[in-house]
Amino acid sequence: MDDLSFRSPRPRRRCDASTQIMLLSLRVPRGLLTGGVGLLLVMSIGCSKRAVSRRPSVPVPSAATQRLAPAQSTFFSTAAEESYSTYQLAGDGDLWPSCWADDDNLYTANGDGKAFNGGSRLYDMAVSLVSGMPPNLSGRTLATDVGTNWSGRHYNRKPTGMLCVDGAIYLAFQNLQKRHFDDAPAASIAKSTDHGVTWTWDRTAPMFGASRRASDPAAHKFTTIFFLDYGRNYGNAIDGFVYAYGLDNNWRDQQDLYLARAPRRSILDRRAWEFFAGVDSSGVPAWSSDIGNKKPALTDNRSLYPVVFGHGCPHKQHVIAQGGVVYDAPLHRYIFASWSCATQQFYEAANPWGPWNLFLSDDFGPLRLPHNYGQYGTSIPSKFISTDGLTLYLQSNVWVHAYTFSLRKLYLQTYSPVGPANHLSDVDLTLAPGARAISKSTHFGSLCALNCADQISGSNGNKSEDDFDEETKTTDWWGYIWPQTYTINTVIYRTGSMFPRGGWYARTLRVQVRQDFRWIDVPEVTISPSYPYDRRAGDYSTYTFTFKAVSGDGVRIIGTPGGDSHFTSISHLAVYFTQRGPL
Numbered sequence: 178m179d180d181l182s183f184r185s186p187r188p189r190r191r192c193d194a195s196t197q198i199m200l201l202s203l204r205v206p207r208g209l210l211t212g213g214v215g216l217l218l219v220m221s222i223g224c225s226k227r228a229v230s231r232r233p234s235v236p237v238p239s240a241a242t243q244r245l246a247p248a249q250s251t252f253f254s255t256a257a258e259e260s261y262s263t264y265q266l267a268g269d270g271d272l273w274p275s276c277w278a279d280d281d282n283l284y285t286a287n288g289d290g291k292a293f294n295g296g297s298r299l300y301d302m303a304v305s306l307v308s309g310m311p312p313n314l315s316g317r318t319l320a321t322d323v324g325t326n327w328s329g330r331h332y333n334r335k336p337t338g339m340l341c342v343d344g345a346i347y348l349a350f351q352n353l354q355k356r357h358f359d360d361a362p363a364a365s366i367a368k369s370t371d372h373g374v375t376w377t378w379d380r381t382a383p384m385f386g387a388s389r390r391a392s393d394p395a396a397h398k399f400t401t402i403f404f405l406d407y408g409r410n411y412g413n414a415i416d417g418f419v420y421a422y423g424l425d426n427n428w429r430d431q432q433d434l435y436l437a438r439a440p441r442r443s444i445l446d447r448r449a450w451e452f453f454a455g456v457d458s459s460g461v462p463a464w465s466s467d468i469g470n471k472k473p474a475l476t477d478n479r480s481l482y483p484v485v486f487g488h489g490c491p492h493k494q495h496v497i498a499q500g501g502v503v504y505d506a507p508l509h510r511y512i513f514a515s516w517s518c519a520t521q522q523f524y525e526a527a528n529p530w531g532p533w534n535l536f537l538s539d540d541f542g543p544l545r546l547p548h549n550y551g552q553y554g555t556s557i558p559s560k561f562i563s564t565d566g567l568t569l570y571l572q573s574n575v576w577v578h579a580y581t582f583s584l585r586k587l588y589l590q591t592y593s594p595v596g597p598a599n600h601l602s603d604v605d606l607t608l609a610p611g612a613r614a615i616s617k618s619t620h621f622g623s624l625c626a627l628n629c630a631d632q633i634s635g636s637n638g639n640k641s642e643d644d645f646d647e648e649t650k651t652t653d654w655w656g657y658i659w660p661q662t663y664t665i666n667t668v669i670y671r672t673g674s675m676f677p678r679g680g681w682y683a684r685t686l687r688v689q690v691r692q693d694f695r696w697i698d699v700p701e702v703t704i705s706p707s708y709p710y711d712r713r714a715g716d717y718s719t720y721t722f723t724f725k726a727v728s729g730d731g732v733r734i735i736g737t738p739g740g741d742s743h744f745t746s747i748s749h750l751a752v753y754f755t756q757r758g759p760l
Contacts, residue, residue: 656733
């Protein structure tokens with residue numbers, strides 16, 4: 178892997194002299210460099226002297242053992258997250274796994290930064306306290322010398338998980354290769370009984386993995402560890418165990434998520450840990466003390482961005498990476514937040530061991546603009562979950578734009594199978610309560626900005642959005658989903674800006690509705706005026722799609738994007754059940 182921006186999302190450190198700034202004009206169609214956000218710049222995150230990444234190859238399952246991607250969730254009807262970190266606490270560093278302690282504070286740890294200390298001293302890992310509630314948070318660093326690097330001078334310590342239980346705080350950390358960030362041979366757990374000031378751990382050997390013995394059967398096994406967040410002081414736990422999720426080999430670009438548990442009074446005793454080994458025909462989990470018997474709690478074999486023409490992210494991105502699992506107590510649901518280079522992924526389950534279902538795949542594209550980026554270290558602090566469980570805060574990081582404790586809101590709505598109750602009217606259904614705009618990806622992040630406001634509904638449609646994302650994609654879409662079913666017969670689409678290399682649909686433009694979580698084509702759709710399928714579609718031109726009345730809890734226009742950059746544009750979308758359309 179020779180792409181700097183994906184190779185180094187956790188930079189060894191700022192290298193001002195060699196940090197390269199590349200104008201997007203090197204790979205973005207002329208004209209896309211402006212659009213209400215000024216001149217767009219991308220910073221290659223690494224330093225010019227760094228070695229090219231030597232990412233270990235990921236084994237490909239044989240045809241006999243290959244598993245499918247997780248099923249689509251039917252628990253949530255809609256889900257959307259703000260397109261950037263809308264609240265940031267002044268500090269420096271990344272990752273920030275956290276837990277909610279008995280003293281009502283959040284305890285967290287960062288990698289590669291100054292934490293909340295200011296000054297010029299940098300730490301590969303630091304533990305801090307965060308008090309308050311958004312948007313009134315404050316941070317204070319407690320400890321900067323926790324954990325052991327068993328793996329040699331080419332490795333650093335990195336925090337991967339935090340646990341607050343029975344008045345104690347635990348920190349899971351790993352040794353990670355500090356140049357290409359693609360090798361995690363060892364991991365362990367440290368404990369504090371004085372709320373993060375002092376720490377104890379076994380300094381002689383890691384609890385998981387093997388630092389310098391690649392032939393050891395335990396090498397690289399379960400070396401990215403993050404604990405299940407069961408609320409304040411682990412108060413929502415279902416039994417006497419502590420649960421932790423883990424990855425093999427590396428902290429990103431994985432396909433399998435594993436699960437282990439230990440009695441809550443024996444967390445530092447490696448012999449007390451047992452690993453999820455599958456479920457029986459009744460869904461009852463099996464556990465084994467032999468790490469060699471572990472089975473994935475979640476497998477997702479999707480490979481995103483199969484063909485790309487830019488360098489913002491690599492092709493064939495896997496979607497399981499260091500994130501966090503939280504128990505959303507008001508909803509009685511477990512939520513796992515993961516990520517790939519260009520996306521963030523969200524799964525839900527009724528039990529810690531699953532089965533896990535995918536409910537949101539949010540595609541930001543690879544450009545990482547100031548108001549449109551996803552990226553790594555995804556976790557959801559239980560302390561900040563709303564009382565109804567439907568508004569959560571996601572912590573994630575990206576170099577430059579969100580290299581501190583950074584939050585954005587995630588909005589959820591549970592599914593209720595209620596039939597349509599709307600009648601003929603001139604009410605635009607994109608303005609209905611709970612409506613969420615959807616697309617394959619977005620360039621400028623305007624479909625869910627601050628407080629999830631979108632610019633393409635109602636009277637907002639005066640700016641151009643597009644889905645330029647450096648992918649040679651064959652399908653893209655623009656639409657809305659709702660927390661209830663509506664009857665519709667008209668969709669009005671206004672294009673955005675056209676560019677020499679894209680902005681229009683090339684073919685197969687049609688309407689789909691979502692029924693029972695499946696997208697189906699609407700028959701006998703009329704488009705007026707006739708859509709030209711080339712650049713003549715025009716800047717800010719309106720096309721009306723009419724069809725016989727159909728019901729669904731989502732609608733979208735979908736087709737094959739045009740131009741050699743394979744993207745479309747939009748400035749406005751409206752949806753109606755109106756007398757002027759077919760009944």
